[in-house]
């Protein structure tokens with residue numbers, strides 16, 4: 192499942208490039224806010240006010256909500272001067288309510304394990320150096336510049352060990368979710384079906400509404416398919432077929448019959 196990301200960028204937050212450049216973080220850091228008295232909104236207000244001291248690009252809480260506090264293409268102040276130049280930070284607000292925690296945790300795992308690694312091309316590697324995903328505690332131990340030990344103790348309150356977090360992030364990383372980038376827009380959704388015929392010798396089709404999701408074997412000239420919908424994916428038209436797969440709508444390759 193995909194989560195919504197609410198953009199509430201902190202006015203005035205600095206926009207400084209990562210060590211490798213704008214849009215090139217190498218590490219995603221898992222945090223938790225460490226404050227039993229605060230609330231999700233309280234944490235957002237705090238970082239919005241105190242961004243000169245500390246802020247992260249994302250915070251999760253409030254029962255599965257994700258708020259983007261700053262443009263993730265630039266570094267934030269989340270884990271001290273040693274690691275900040277190459278790290279992207281995700282905070283998790285505390286709750287005492289298990290149901291709220293479970294929703295928060297699902298959003299946290301999706302954001303850290305699935306969305307951000309795909310967005311920034313970060314391979315799956317956990318608490319094992321650059322590039323990859325680490326805990327704030329790992330940053331303190333490995334690169335220094337910080338004393339924090341989160342998020343271990345807070346997650347443990349709900350029975351989530353760091354080993355479990357790693358397993359959940361890994362499963363999210365490998366999940367076959369819908370494409371993270373711009374989803375397909377339906378431009379024509381009348382359910383009238385029609386048929387098309389392949390007019391080139393060999394043509395790839397797709398397992399998802401995504402030009403990268405090529406099926407392993409192409410189809411052949413004169414093969415006929417039933418179209419159930421027409422989509423625009425990254426600016427080019429694609430037909431959704433009755434079988435649940437997708438094919439180009441380009442008239443150089445297929446013809447409506």
Ligand SMILES: [Zn+2]
Nearest residue numbers: 222327339341
């Ligand atoms: Zn932290």
